[in-house]
Amino acid sequence: MSNPESHAYADAEVNDAALRYHAEPSPGKTAIQIKKPTRTQRDLSLAYTPGVAEPVRRIEQDPDAAYRYTNKGNLVAVITDGSAVLGLGKVGALAGKPVMEGKAVLFKHFADIDVFDIEVYARHPQEFIDTVRRIAPTFGGINLEDIAAPHCFEIEQILIDELDIPVFHDDQHGTAIIIAAGLLNALELQGKRLEDARIVVLGAGAAGIASIRLLITLGAHRNNIFAVDRQGVIHTGRRDLNPFKFGIAADTERRTLADAMQDADIFIGVSGPDLISPEMLAAMAPRPIVFALSNPVPEIRPELARTVRDDLIMATGRSDYPNQVNNVLGFPYIFRGALDVRASRINEDMQIAAVHALRDLTHEPVPAEVLEAYGLEQLAHGPDYIIPKPLDPRLRERVSSAVARAAVESGVARIPYQPD
Numbered sequence: 001m002s003n004p005e006s007h008a009y010a011d012a013e014v015n016d017a018a019l020r021y022h023a024e025p026s027p028g029k030t031a032i033q034i035k036k037p038t039r040t041q042r043d044l045s046l047a048y049t050p051g052v053a054e055p056v057r058r059i060e061q062d063p064d065a066a067y068r069y070t071n072k073g074n075l076v077a078v079i080t081d082g083s084a085v086l087g088l089g090k091v092g093a094l095a096g097k098p099v100m101e102g103k104a105v106l107f108k109h110f111a112d113i114d115v116f117d118i119e120v121y122a123r124h125p126q127e128f129i130d131t132v133r134r135i136a137p138t139f140g141g142i143n144l145e146d147i148a149a150p151h152c153f154e155i156e157q158i159l160i161d162e163l164d165i166p167v168f169h170d171d172q173h174g175t176a177i178i179i180a181a182g183l184l185n186a187l188e189l190q191g192k193r194l195e196d197a198r199i200v201v202l203g204a205g206a207a208g209i210a211s212i213r214l215l216i217t218l219g220a221h222r223n224n225i226f227a228v229d230r231q232g233v234i235h236t237g238r239r240d241l242n243p244f245k246f247g248i249a250a251d252t253e254r255r256t257l258a259d260a261m262q263d264a265d266i267f268i269g270v271s272g273p274d275l276i277s278p279e280m281l282a283a284m285a286p287r288p289i290v291f292a293l294s295n296p297v298p299e300i301r302p303e304l305a306r307t308v309r310d311d312l313i314m315a316t317g318r319s320d321y322p323n324q325v326n327n328v329l330g331f332p333y334i335f336r337g338a339l340d341v342r343a344s345r346i347n348e349d350m351q352i353a354a355v356h357a358l359r360d361l362t363h364e365p366v367p368a369e370v371l372e373a374y375g376l377e378q379l380a381h382g383p384d385y386i387i388p389k390p391l392d393p394r395l396r397e398r399v400s401s402a403v404a405r406a407a408v409e410s411g412v413a414r415i416p417y418q419p420d
């Protein structure tokens with residue numbers, strides 16, 4: 001698939017197939033499954049009245065008993081207001097439902113976590129916060145999804161402060177974790193260091209701001225980072241910045257995306273489709289790293305990028321190119337680890353543990369079943385393998401256990417970690 005036209009054809013074919021996949025043989029992607037016997041009169045008297053009253057009494061006396069007698073401990077809410085769905089923008093709560101069902105599929109398939117997808121009509125952040133707060137008792141964790149900046153920051157922080165279960169905005173931290181892991185591996189291959197790298201981040205929303213913060217925590221120099229939004233470079237002279245953008249503003253004379261890209265070592269796109277030109281890539285430093293992560297259409301297609309440079313390492317958010325830098329590599333396992341030790345939150349130590357687990361796994365030999373799943377003969381840490389493949393079964397043990405151990409060590413776990 002070497003030219004943009006053949007890609008447009010492939011996308012049209014995938015779109016048709018996706019509609020059939022979602023509609024047939026019955027609408028939607030998930031269903032509820034019953035875990036206990038329901039065959040006899042006795043079964044029903046245990047599942048429902050009168051038997052069900054006893055677990056009710058136990059939970060009334062001790063709320064922690066809900067983890068023993070209900071599905072709470074393995075149930076996550078994937079909740080959106082539909083304000084930033086993939087790179088499609090504000091499509092609304094209902095139109096976001098296929099994506100939320102998709103996240104539910106990934107949680108279940110990769111980490112055996114049950115999910116209710118919840119699409120909330122909310123006119124302002126407080127309505128959304130109130131909704132989540134009111135339904136929180138049902139769940140062991142809350143995964144906020146596709147909520148636009150800047151409201152996502154306020155929503156997440158208030159819910160973290162108020163709730164005693166993990167609240168995690170996937171588009172912020174899930175994305176930042178995978179970007180960091182892939183970037184550290186790519187830098188190693190390009191012979192560069194995060195501490196010295198000049199970084200351009202296009203998109204200063206949920207994913208962009210969280211990624212910049214995590215990269216600074218991991219050693220990137222804040223003076224080397226140019227964030228760019230629709231108005232251009234986010235610099236300290238701008239008067240239109242919200243506090244979150246102001247917090248990452250650069251003291252610089254550069255004003256446009258093209259200015260920012262001059263001599264950059266790293267480009268991270270978490271913005272929208274087709275926003276980078278070949279000329280901008282050509283202006284980057286030798287051996288650049290280009291993460292064009294907007295979904296479903298990246299900021300620049302790999303086949304177009306390769307027409308101007310052959311020294312780059314490139315990643316997208318999609319399954320149909322090498323190097324899929326996508327939060328699917330994080331959220332199932334991060335929640336698995338957090339739920340396994342009943343963590344009260346997903347803190348920075350847990351997030352950094354996930355970065356290193358993902359980074360380290362990329363350096364290990366790839367199992368035959370992964371090669372088979374991707375139709376590959378061989379795969380090893382290199383320009384086309386900077387991050388594990390989403391279908392790698394080792395992710396579950398490696399990432400989840402690293403996160404669970406970090407939760408215990410940082411004091412937010414409520415039960416000990418027991419490996420399987």
Ligand SMILES: NC(=O)C1=CN([C@@H]2O[C@H](COP(=O)(O)OP(=O)(O)OC[C@H]3O[C@@H](n4cnc5c(N)ncnc54)[C@H](OP(=O)(O)O)[C@@H]3O)[C@@H](O)[C@H]2O)C=CC1
Pocket residue numbers: 083084085086087088146147148149170171175202203204205206207208228229230231269270271272275293294295296316317325326327328
């Ligand atoms: N691969 C992955 O795992 C993930 C990818 N993403 C992708 O990242 C993108 C952003 O998601 P998210 O952060 O949640 O969304 P937000 O709505 O929170 O932020 C979007 C940001 O992109 C900027 N932007 C949008 N269009 C343009 C443009 N034409 N020129 C310059 N800047 C632009 C916006 O600028 P302004 O502030 O001026 O409006 C804003 O800063 C989406 O495409 C999404 O698919 C997100 C999460 C995970």
Ligand SMILES: CC(=O)C(=O)O
Pocket residue numbers: 085086087146170171294295317326327328
């Ligand atoms: C992958 C994802 O969460 C997004 O593009 O929004």
Ligand SMILES: [Mg+2]
Pocket residue numbers: 086145146170171
């Ligand atoms: Mg998302």
